[in-house]
Amino acid sequence: MPQYLLSIYQPDGNPPPPEVLEPMMARLADHASRLRAAGAWVFSAGLLPASTATVLRTDDGRVAITDGPFVEGKEHLGGFNVISAADLDAALAWASELAEITTLPIEVRPVRGSDAG
């Protein structure tokens, strides 16, 4: 079965106030448990802010370490799910729930080698 990476993009800065965040977290926990019950869950993680990121680049075979993140911007990867789904529509159905709960943009990308291809 194909697998998909669902990337959640978060604006930098402070998280929403508790009265917004708490019901959101409760709904996310429910979403995660339904994902597991459906056998669709592969892996998931929430990330610390992009200001904690470190970037490595090779230059002439030497690895240089700098302060991150890799891409400058106002939004960064905030967390991700890897799910398995029958096809893109099934993956998009899970991703739509996630977008609706978090109100954040979600990018869905197929995982290489997860199906016949």
Add this chain to the structure above:
Amino acid sequence: MAELAAAEIGGVFRQEYGRAVAALVRVVGDIDIAEDAVQEAFAAALTHWPSDGLPPSPAGWIITTARNKATDRLRREALRPDRQAQAARLQAARPEREEDTVPDDRLRLIFTCCHPALSTAAQVALTLRLLGGLTTAEIGHAFLVPEPTMAQRLVRAKAKIRDAAIPYRVPAEAELPGRLAPVLAVVYLIFNEGYAASSGDSLVRPDLCAEAIRLGRLLAELMPDEPEVAGLLALMLLAQSRAAARTSADGRLVPLADQDRDRWDRELIAEGQAIVRACLRQGQPGPYQIQAAINAAHSDAATAADTSWDQIVQLYGQLLVVAPSPVAILNRAVAVAEVDGPQAALDLIADLRLDGYYLFHAVRADLLRRCGRSDEARRAYQTALAQCGNAAEREFLRGRVLSLTGN
């Protein structure tokens, strides 16, 4: 047996290509293999039909031949495990009459081509390629994109369908409203690109209009219970009925009010109006149905002066309720000008933010001209001219600028 002309086989190709590709995609699950097999089958038809005559069911012959070609290819490539599975699927469940087993094959394929995960440009190109049977060169030419660019667009879109596993499926009832919208938008976009080519030398690219209407008829046949599908077909038929009157013999644009109404196609009008009446009885209005009704109101008028502008203003009001947009406000203002005069219309469009839309400037220019504000009108025509890419429409606008310059 009489000799078959290549043109006749070409006609069958145009008529049956989409059906054959859709049927092959269902059994083989791969667009490229399906397309190659159908093309090989048509090549075989060019060899056999001229001497053997047209088979009783050309579509069935093409699909059976394509299925055999695909099976041969998959067997040749059978070292790959996925190919063995595909070849087995092809041979299983061989139907009695290939062409009418699954009537919604083409419907599945059009929903795949117009999947919201694909860009609009890719949706349009895939639909014309896979369901219309247009060549990459023809699609590139129609949209003024170099052939290699169009070829790359198609390759990328087909790769995304395969790699992201976009399914071949008619969406469930609950998803249908959201998923039908891009399908209708693609067909209407193809029609509009043919009807008012956004750039290029001729006002109309008739092949695209005919293709869009063919797709519209197909959708209406496959989804008879969707009023917006019927509405889109009626809208296209009614617009198309005026195509011959829209350009003069020397290729100039003729505005609706100045058209020779004897040159309107009465058959298309009758068909379009019948669909509009059937839609009205269903009582589920949507943007395409309302725009079709507006076109039907124009078609009802024997002369421009007989136009029922009150009714048209009212219909635009309905359109603004179901699908509010600045362009709809602009179009309503054009109708209001006929009822309450050009100043009332100018007031309605004063706050519109459509600076990048040449028709906004053209409408504003016309209203200013009718108010006697020649200098402002000329400037607005010049702005419209600077933004318009279609040669016939530019010619019309240039004529208006000149007529205001002499005074």
